Amino acid sequence: MKKTILAAAIATLSTSVYAVELYNQEGTTFSIGGHVSANLNGSEQGDTDVGTNSPRINFNATQDLGNGFTADAKGEWALNYLDGGDNAFTTRLGYVGLTHDELGRAVVGTQWAPYYDVAGVADMPIAYANDFIYDNHGALGTGRADKMISYRNGFEFGEAGAFNFGLGWQGANDEREYDESEAYKSGYKYDDRIQAAVSYSIAGFSLGYTYNTGDFTALGVTKRTAESHLVSVKYGTYGKGLYLAGVYADNENMNYDGSTLLADSNAYEALASYALDNSLNLIVNYEMVEGKQFANSQKETAREELALQAEYNFTPKFVGYTAYQFDLNDANNNQTDDKWLIGARYYL
Structure with missing residues (x-):
């Protein structure tokens, strides 16, 4: 049995597909990465407008510490280059990591959580992907987790496959806001x-499970427990031939119906894609969240969507994409709003 950290851990966790290496000498590297995008988007109920898809810039550094240890640091900021103003940059990631092939990887800071290692298998397309993961994901650690300490490691068994695991912890954090009279206005206090x-x-297939929990105080006085059990399965590599992925989550106080927190919810995501030899990737994905606001209320559909998408690599760093998303949630006379977009992304 061979014990190993996840392959290319630093590169994978950095979320940078490409990066420009500016310095590499005596065990130290420094690079800049990220991407910018622009798209034309509209909807059945709205106007056509110019938008973006998660543009970002990041700085990455590594240092060989000897004895098999490598330290790395990352800062990543979202770019707001369409509207201007004072909030041109907002923080996405910021952490320090330490990796050893045998002892594993530890990370401190705002980072992609171990939960996302399992939940993010269907969060692949540029245009429309796995939205329910991002319901307050920073505080609840379901996507980019704020102020987290994490540890990951794994075991390889040759042709018998590989087993990986991760642990994450976030400390107490008070995000409540008050008005001028010191009355509660919004936000939660997290334990x-x-x-x-x-x-x-094994053999191109991967099966995962993740558990996430923690208490928080809502409305200034009411303590609740957020809890998630999530399983996922995938086959293949996204962008290389056939890729299939599915996600199911059983959640409490994790998902939202608009601005309303759901006391109990179930979330589903399915993705199928096929990348042709000419780099055209054809994609279909489906997502549904159903839940109830109170323990004794009836479960209803919060959202349900089906999207048809296509991505094409004109060059390794320049990708065109287009998509049409059908809003299937017409329960209780909801007004559906189909969406579409066409755009391009350039990787730095």
Whole structure:
């Protein structure tokens, strides 16, 4: 049995597909990465407008510490280059990591959580992807987790596959806001939050499970528990031939119906894509969240969408994309709003 950290851990967790290396000498590297995008988007109920899809810039550094240890640091900021103003940059990631091939990887800071290692298998397309993961994901650690300490490691068994696991912890954090009279206005106060994730991969298939929980105080006085059990399965590599992925989550106080927190919810995501030899990737994905606001109320559909998408690599760093998303949630006379977009992304 060979024990190993996830392959290319630093590169994978950096979320940078490409980066420009500016310095590489005596065990130290420094690079700049990210991407910018622009698209024309509209909807059945709205106007056509110019938008973006998660543009960002990041700085990455690594240092060989010897004895098999490598330290790395990352800062990543979202770019607001269409509207201007004072908020041109907002923080996405900021962490320091330490990796060893045998002892694993530890990270401190705002980072992609172990939960996302399992939940993010269907969060692949540029245009429309796995939205329910991002319901307050920073505080609840389901996507980019704020102020987290994490640890990951794994075991390889040769042709018998590989087992990986991750642990995450977020400390207490008060995000409540008050008006001028010191009356509660909005936000939550969070107690300690913990999560664990495991996955097993063999012959192109991967099966994963993750658990996430923590208490928080809502409306200034009411304490609730956020909890998620999520399983996922995938096959293949996105952008290379056939890729299939599915996600199911059983959640409490994790998802939203608009601005309303759901006391109990179930979330589903399915993705199928096929990348041709000419780099054209054809994609279909489906997402649904159903839940109830109170323990004794009836479960209803919060959102349900089906999207048809296509991505094409004109060059390795320049990708065109287009998509049409059908809003399927017409329950209780909801007014549906189909969406579409066409755009391009350039990787730095």
